[in-house]
Amino acid sequence: MRRYFDMLISLILLILLSPILFLIAIIIKIDSKGPVFFTQMRIEKNNKLFKFYKFRTMAVGTPNVATEELKHSQNYITSFGKILRKTSLDELPQLINIFKGDMAFIGPRPALYNQYELKELRTKAGVHKILPGLTGWAQVNGRDMLNDAGKTSYDKYYLDHRSLAFDIKILIRTVFKVLRADGIIEGASSKKNTAAEEQKKQTISG
Template structure:
C-alpha cells in the first residue's frame, strides 16, 4: 500500500511541479557553473547504495561531506542555493528517487556513503531495514541539531511505531517546519552543545 501511494503521489507531484522544476533548473544554470542536479551515493535499505538526487545548491569543487562537517558551509553555497535550501526546494528531485523505489516519502533520511558512524548505529538499531525517506521523525524533531546517536534513537522510535497515521503527522509537521525554516544549520553554525554530545557519545563508545 505504501509503495502504491509513493508511486501515485510522486508521479502527480512531478507533473504538477514540472514548471517549477524547469524554472529552478534555469536559475541554477544562470547562477553558477556546473550541473543542475547534485548526485551523491547514499545508503539505502539494508545498507545498499543508491544514487541520490537534489538540485545543486553548492559550487563545483565543494568537499563531498555532510554539510554540518564543512567549516564554513555558507562560503560554498550559491545565491540561488541559499533560497533553495531555506525553502527545501532543493529536495524536489528526490521524487525521482521515490519513483525508482530508492526512497519513500517518510522514513529515515539516507546517510552519506561515508557516514560510517551513523551507518553502524542504524544497523545495530535495525533502522537500516527501513526504506529511507524525504522526511522523517528525526527531521521534525531537531533535524540538523541532532548528532548521529540522537538521529538513530529518533529513527528507532519511527521503526517501532511506524503507521500511516504517524506518516501523515510527519508530513504535516514537515510542511510546518519548512515554512518556518526550523532546524537548519550550516557548517560552523552547529550548536556547541550538540557537538559536545557527539563527542561524549564517541568517548562512551570507546570505553
C-alpha cells in the same frame, strides 16, 4: 501498498511541479557554473547504495561531506542555493528517487556513503531495514542539530511505531518546519554554536 502509494504520488507531483522544476533548473544554470542536479551516493534499505538527487546549491568542487560537518559552508553555497536550501526546494528532485523505489516519503533520511558511524548505529537498531525518506521523525525533531545517536534514536522510534496516522503527523509537522526553516544548520561551526546555545537554554530552564 505503501510502495505503490509512494510511486503514484511521486509521479503525480513530478508532473504537477514540472513547470517549477524547470524554472528552478534554468535559474541554477544562470546563477552559477555546473550541473543542475547534485548527485551523491547514499545508503538505502539494507545498506545498499543508490544515486541520490538534489538541486545543486553549492559550487562545483565542494568537499563531499555532510553539510553540518562542512567548515565555512557559506563560502560554498551559491546565491540561488541559499534560497533553495532555506525553502527546502533543493530536495524536490528526490521525488525521482521515490518513484524509482530508492526512497519513501517518510523514513530515516538517507545517510551519506561515508557516514560510517550513523550507518553502524542504524544497523544495530534495525533501522536499515526500511527505506530512507524525504522526511522523517528525526527531521521534525531537530534535523541538523541532532548527532548520530540522536538521529538513530528518533529513527528507531519511527520504526517501532510506523502507521498511517504517524506518517500524516510527520508530514504536517514537516510543512511547518519547512515554512519556519527550523533545524537547518549550515556548517560545522554553526552546529557547534547552536548546540552550545541549546545546552545553555536547557541549563537556564533547568
